[in-house]
Amino acid sequence: MATLTKNDIKITRTETSKISSIDFNNLAFGQVFSDHMLTCDYKDGKWHKPEVVPYGPITLDPSSKIFHYGQSIFEGMKAYKDNNGDRFLFRPMDNVKRLNLSAKRLAIPELPEDYFMEGLKALLDVDQDWIPTNEGSSLYIRPYVFATGNGFHASPADAYKFIIATAPSGAYFSGKVNVLIEEQYSRSANGGVGFAKAGGNYAGQFYPTQLAKDKGYQQVIWTDDTTHEYIEEAGAMNVFVRINDTLLTSPVSDRILDGITRKSILQLAEAEGIKTEVRKVKVSELVEASKNGSLKEMFGAGTAAVISPISGFGFRGDDFEIPEQDQSFASQLKNRIVAIQTNKAEDPFGWRVKL
The missing domain is CATH 3.20.10.10 (D-amino Acid Aminotransferase, subunit A, domain 2)
Structure with missing residues (x-):
């Protein structure tokens, strides 16, 4: 049973949406990004509660271990919307489990499954209008975790950041x-x-x-x-x-x-x-x-x-x-x-x- 629900997640909405400037009939893959993202930090030995914030740059110390030892993992998934406006994911728990499998191999703390799924639901509630309905299009979802802990010593970091960012996208490849x-x-x-x-x-x-x-x-x-x-x-x-x-x-x-x-x-x-x-x-x-x-x-x-x-x-x-x-x-x-x-x-x- 989930210990966290999407209603527990703090949401800070962007002051100005950019969705009206997007041509949903001509979407490249992974080039346009939605208004919000989910962020969650690991520090002091635990994952802290995720929150939805406006999409934007993040600040890292030059000694952050991601730059030096490459502790970075990610997933790829999609959200779809049918003609009735209902929203769907495809086998999302497989992504959750594989993210944690990757985390274990790279000595990254595993993420609570409800933080991933409930955080994603909260994000997609906020940015549901970003899910395209055009044939062949979808909302590409990129969950990822990377080391934010500082230091030049070759060892696992003591701090990490989990982010889910999304991008309305057309076809990845065209033709053979x-x-x-x-x-x-x-x-x-x-x-x-x-x-x-x-x-x-x-x-x-x-x-x-x-x-x-x-x-x-x-x-x-x-x-x-x-x-x-x-x-x-x-x-x-x-x-x-x-x-x-x-x-x-x-x-x-x-x-x-x-x-x-x-x-x-x-x-x-x-x-x-x-x-x-x-x-x-x-x-x-x-x-x-x-x-x-x-x-x-x-x-x-x-x-x-x-x-x-x-x-x-x-x-x-x-x-x-x-x-x-x-x-x-x-x-x-x-x-x-x-x-x-x-x-x-x-x-x-x-x-x-x-x-």
């Missing part, structure tokens, strides 16, 4: 992407923090991704850190491969994020009668399947894009095109997930949470 299979750089390693949503995981991806872009690709397919024989993730997303009529994805591990969209796709595919296999997929298997015509689809899966089709991949100087399918698994599964998220279809899984 062409990817390069990465064999030199690794996203993560055994025993590391690849399974956590740690900021440093993504910082380490930018340079190899830029190298791939310089070669004409939009993203990279990460391979295992030891042999580079197996595909693992697609950029910042989980990766799926369709060989003939079987949908394959890598098992989660120390190196691979347990994606909420990934889990949803597997469960939904089973319900739709699509055969799935969770197993390691060799790069050589992918190449061979492309050559013999059994590779039907590849796509990335994550909260921001939901599903992002991959049009082809590069490997050791060769490019392999993936033909378009008239009835692709990617479009079938994305349409079903989005319909559940936006209350346009029944939700037999209990994923949709009405606010």
Whole structure:
């Protein structure tokens, strides 16, 4: 039972809303921010009560440990509004639990679940008009925690800040992407923090991704850190491969994020009668399947894009095109997930949470 409710949360409203200046018909992803944010501080050995305040800059001491030792974790989720104006979240408790899983791995104090959920509800009550109703749009929600404690000593901080900021957003990707299979750089390693949503995981991806872009690709397919024989993730997303009529994805591990969209796709595919296999997929298997015509689809899966089709991949100087399918698994599964998220279809899984 929650010890905190949204009615317990102090709310300080902005004096002037900027919502009238926003063109909701032309929203980029994560570039426009709502009027308010939730903040909550950890100090003196405990999390203090969250509050909703106007969105704006924060002040940190130059010795704050976030700048020096990178204790930073985050989540990504969305809020939706249907034609009746009702508001919904998608599997929010999965985000809460994964945030705390990430926190534990980075020696950050775990956040009380009711602080997260009740704080989010209070924030979305205040900024409910910021949830778009345009097709393909949603309110992107970014909960994150970072070290604010001071000092140059290499140790966990003694103070942290939890923030939830939101951004009305359009599509993350438009169209298909062409990817390069990465064999030199690794996203993560055994025993590391690849399974956590740690900021440093993504910082380490930018340079190899830029190298791939310089070669004409939009993203990279990460391979295992030891042999580079197996595909693992697609950029910042989980990766799926369709060989003939079987949908394959890598098992989660120390190196691979347990994606909420990934889990949803597997469960939904089973319900739709699509055969799935969770197993390691060799790069050589992918190449061979492309050559013999059994590779039907590849796509990335994550909260921001939901599903992002991959049009082809590069490997050791060769490019392999993936033909378009008239009835692709990617479009079938994305349409079903989005319909559940936006209350346009029944939700037999209990994923949709009405606010």
